Amino acid sequence: MPLDQSFRGRVYPPTAPYQVGREKVREFALAIGATDPVHFDLEAAKAAGYPDLVAPVTFPIAITLPALKPIVGDPELGIDYGRVVHGDQRFAYTRLVVAGDELVIIATIEEILSRGGHDFLTTRQEVQTSAGEPVVTVWHKTVVRGE
């Protein structure tokens, strides 16, 4: 069943603030096998010019993907979650996330397409501090495989 096209352009209210903790940055960096001390050691991070431990480049996904769940899972939109595949992912950085950030996300449905029996949903998430400073823009393309 095609997705409800009327969702295109829909903008969602900002998410509840997410507090980026040092241990979360360390946990994520460890999980991806990162070795750069800027993710683990405060002195190394400060020596490299960061205000606190800096997160690896794909860390924002740990915040943006859970925030996408209620959007992609909205029954009105019509996505069968069992047939969802991650298509494309892109990050455009103003700066990297650092420990101590308090981040909110404003999501927009940028595109809804049907092609070759599959549906494609592209969301754009503006990740910013709760004070409104832009941090990173995240695009996520969800593919819903045809039956």
Added chain:
Amino acid sequence: MTLSVGEVLPEQVFRITRADLVRYAGASGDFNPIHWNERFALSVGLPGVIAHGMFTMALAGQAVAAWAGGGDKVLDFGVRFTRPVLVPDDDEGASLVFTGLVKSAEDGFATVDITATCNGEKILAQAKAKIKNI
């Protein structure tokens, strides 16, 4: 150190096992069972447990950060997931290989095309990064 057009960037290799998938699931909050439950993965038509696409992208991101001389030099980073990475239930796991080619380098910026393979097969397409090249 700056990048030049046509430069081939040093290969980066990462080995991931089932245990790494579980650890990534916990760290990222993505607990989709196709990434840790063989029975579930098979039931939805997959050949077995596969790595999170975003785990593959995280490893590619480390390669890019290393080539760029730091994650803060990475301005834009995007990939398309084209082939799942099967992670066998053994101690060897899967080996992911990343190489880079500098496509442009001007005005203080460089663009890098990333090639990602597992068992010699490409797992990403349109994998690109824009880097501050100063």
